[in-house]
Amino acid sequence: MPVGLAGPLRVNGLVAQGDYYVPLATTEAALVASYSRGAQVLSEVGGCTAALLNEGVQRAPGVAFRDLQEAGQFVVWAVSQLDAFRERAESTTRYGKLHDMRLTVEGNHVYLVFEFTTGDAAGQNMVTLATEAICDYITANAPITPQYFFQEANLSGDKKASAQSFLSVRGKKVTAEATLPAKLVSRRLHTTPEQMVNYWRMSAIGGVLSGTIGVQGHYANGLAALCIACGQDAACVAESAVGVTRLEVMEEGALYASVTLPNLIVGTVGGGTGLPSQQACLDILGLAGPGKAQALAEVCAALALAGELSIIGALAAGDFAKAHQRLARGRKE
Amino acid sequence: MPVGLAGPLRVNGLVAQGDYYVPLATTEAALVASYSRGAQVLSEVGGCTAALLNEGVQRAPGVAFRDLQEAGQFVVWAVSQLDAFRERAESTTRYGKLHDMRLTVEGNHVYLVFEFTTGDAAGQNMVTLATEAICDYITANAPITPQYFFQEANLSGDKKASAQSFLSVRGKKVTAEATLPAKLVSRRLHTTPEQMVNYWRMSAIGGVLSGTIGVQGHYANGLAALCIACGQDAACVAESAVGVTRLEVMEEGALYASVTLPNLIVGTVGGGTGLPSQQACLDILGLAGPGKAQALAEVCAALALAGELSIIGALAAGDFAKAHQRLARGRKE
């Protein structure tokens, strides 16, 4: 698949600092052009601010008991075993740390949500193995024998957009923002902050009316292209491409824009990151290998912000179809 | 990215008929093995039944008026112009047909949802251009001048999981089902129909508790891998990987399983389908080029069913982490 570079994208993050050229694997030329436009606009104002807000990857075993009373006894026991769970879990991994456990009772069912930090790995396999170790411990030690017991019972949010991600985190929660002078909006996006805010308002309500999770334009385009280029799990686009975009006109007439993504599953070690061309793409970003995953998450947020500015600008300016037409020329429908 | 083949996957569809080997582009070896296992189980019972239920791709312009009264006048006019809209829209495309228009009023805002069939293309660009032609007509002819007007106002569901897809369709709506004798479940999946249904029930409620749209396991894995291999827009995984999985024990003790996906965006012409290796993958399926998109959609549903059976089987049998561990060995976390 062809890989294009979008940028320069200047990011002033807690971790990511500098100008990034973001590799995007896509067959849609217009996509790279659109993200590049947004990235350059951000860079012209000195870059966007970005912040990693929270981290954690979950596995959620489910346990069924004969009745609610047994479920309650199990919950009491499980709460007392957090240290033992942690010890077993962390014996399976050098990097994963169990940092939270939440218990949810539904009738005679108990869901245990284990939340891990996973170092620089996206971490899904890491948390699977760590949770298996906990499950083995539970099987051997629980004072009540469950009717049945599953290592994952779908309360983790794995590979699915879920409302719960906004309340906590799944993977990495990141936010990015920038303020664009009206002149820049006019010169580069051919529209005004007011008109972009009109678009934001109407499209946000469009999202609400259609029953989406979060409200935003098109995070999926950029995230999918980055995931494929950089050895990330592209299936995670189903969960990662969720968030909230917000645009406002500031008192001075400038455009404020932010994105917040609660569920970004990315890593810089493990998975597909070690394959040659994928590693090369991470190298272009300067984000290959250990110690880089948090910066990659902030770059993803910045990329999402660039994409939103560009596409909302195009829609506000009435250029949406024209951009598609011009850049897609030569392709059959 | 490495491409593996999952199969044989026998499909008895309305359109798709035969044994398919499904190209999956993924860095996760376990994924191909898991889908293959599910596909083979389906093939052993003579294949799964599949049906394309509905088709339609939307664009949703939004128009803002001074007040509700103007909005109402516009709605009355727009309803009367359906034929004119159709003529303009269809003048831009050989394959796209405008087959429905829905109007939504929210205060002084009007959303127009245009729904097209798009032949064998996924069709997002096609409907964008066709809708632009409608918008040009509206701009020139509407009896009331809008305050502002956007070609797409986010009520289309584009690139986002949305609750509305279940009520109508976005892209292609497909369903697939199969019934597996208990002996086959035991021999191939190492568990029982009862235990798989126990898993389904608990995980379906897990999905509900976490606030997902639909309830299912992991459509995203297979769909993302197929999209990348076969030149589909991988960003659409954000919307396509939504649906409902259902498992039941039949009276005779066999396992009934079905999947229903309301929002599958796939095509066999246009987009990335013309690139050499992507076309080669479609050729492996026998689904390259015109006249094949409906069959591709049914194959996607069958693939999703295969994946659900395999992963639910693994979770029910307690093999989930073990499969990951065995197949991921040698990879760093």
Add this chain to the structure above:
Amino acid sequence: MPVGLAGPLRVNGLVAQGDYYVPLATTEAALVASYSRGAQVLSEVGGCTAALLNEGVQRAPGVAFRDLQEAGQFVVWAVSQLDAFRERAESTTRYGKLHDMRLTVEGNHVYLVFEFTTGDAAGQNMVTLATEAICDYITANAPITPQYFFQEANLSGDKKASAQSFLSVRGKKVTAEATLPAKLVSRRLHTTPEQMVNYWRMSAIGGVLSGTIGVQGHYANGLAALCIACGQDAACVAESAVGVTRLEVMEEGALYASVTLPNLIVGTVGGGTGLPSQQACLDILGLAGPGKAQALAEVCAALALAGELSIIGALAAGDFAKAHQRLARGRKE
């Protein structure tokens, strides 16, 4: 329960025309005061505009078949029987009209959504009986015998907030709007249009982040109080109190505000409307008896708008807790 009157509330609806004093049954004095304030503000600008956009009450039988093939055969048959269904349904009621049928296939299950207009009744019992007649016809005439068949399978949205209501209607879909000069906002609400829009924006995103259906403040307070006073089914608050509130600053500095409620279940005949004090409350509104249900729906939308303006005004002005404190004084916590 004490009943207070909120008003005058001037409504310029398609049907509702005039100044209304809305009976609200509540033990919370602050509630009547707050809605009255909003109503008076609306009246000062000449009233709010309101419009009934759509009507329809659904029942959704569900039918299970042996397999997808049988389900498909049933669907083909059902589509051909619409006239017969209508005849049977309408034989049970003088007022109910079957005006739409939608079919949803999920594996071997078929949901039939019958949508009725119900005259001036809220209509839930009416559509139940009409649908039973259809079900009896299906049982007697369907070419395939279902495995099982339920008169209502939960796709109707009955007594539950559901995302689907935005895409069609349940009960009555109504919208109301008004534009308030900045001076009026200052004089009556002690704040500015800008600050109220700041609140709207932040609270709309708050709603999105918390996973609500629609985005709004507090429709439930007014609707519940009106339902109890006026003999409406108070349980329907669970579904009726859903909608979208939107606030904007207009170019001239005025405040635009609208509410849209897609799922208002109200009636002026049947149910509790015939009880003496409930009928008296409808009489105060001038909306008792036949021919008044559409107007009642528009008044409900106007009331919701009044409530949003008042509470958003209080929150924007920093008066929220103070209003509660002042009006609740003397009550124990």
Add this chain to the structure above:
Amino acid sequence: MPVGLAGPLRVNGLVAQGDYYVPLATTEAALVASYSRGAQVLSEVGGCTAALLNEGVQRAPGVAFRDLQEAGQFVVWAVSQLDAFRERAESTTRYGKLHDMRLTVEGNHVYLVFEFTTGDAAGQNMVTLATEAICDYITANAPITPQYFFQEANLSGDKKASAQSFLSVRGKKVTAEATLPAKLVSRRLHTTPEQMVNYWRMSAIGGVLSGTIGVQGHYANGLAALCIACGQDAACVAESAVGVTRLEVMEEGALYASVTLPNLIVGTVGGGTGLPSQQACLDILGLAGPGKAQALAEVCAALALAGELSIIGALAAGDFAKAHQRLARGRKE
């Protein structure tokens, strides 16, 4: 409004113990009959088990800053002030205790979610006043002056069904369960456990397809009627009537049924509970006054379970419309 008694409803709760006759204010005679039937079935098996799982009422102020950097500084400060917040909050109330604070950053916005226990009061006014005291402290002491600041920014879930309630709690989270022998199902509900589970499965998926929060039948009917009778805030039905119902056939052929409601707003002091007839209704339950709110929550869960069993039984037996018809006779539509 007429008040009927449903019962006896035997509850084996953590707190609620005994046989309850539940006052239901409704104009629908069928409703009391239906809940009574369910209650009696539960009592015949020795009562249902019920458990209060969690408690907490939230207020969620929102604060806007110039940029993300200021927002971050505020968050750091706010986290350090939890003790001061608690002291101010608890100075306003004898019963309210601040037991949790969660912070959510969205761009330059910060939402502070304060969670309180509220003794035996439903507590909405209590937490409003307590949060106002915190807000006053923030205004006086925050190291950064916000752009604007609202006492409630809609992340609390107040008066709205929200997905977030499943992940934590709002008000009281309760669950109730029972196991019914097949013979009892046959004798009292005229159907079988298998058929009721068939209904549950189909209706749960119906709920998922329609985009509800949680999956259930009709909690709203009983809760609204109890709220009106017992001086609870009926507007809270909008949020309280959310939950998960689950039915299963146990190995021995019996029917297992449970309900879980995460968001029950009820109290036995304050609000409308002190009015004469409302207090009389609470007295009938034996749940008037201090020390009774937790038991009332468990009784609500038990009531919801009774209602689900009765209505699912009626639908499974094909008696749904007939019950309506018989009991509603004499009423006009």
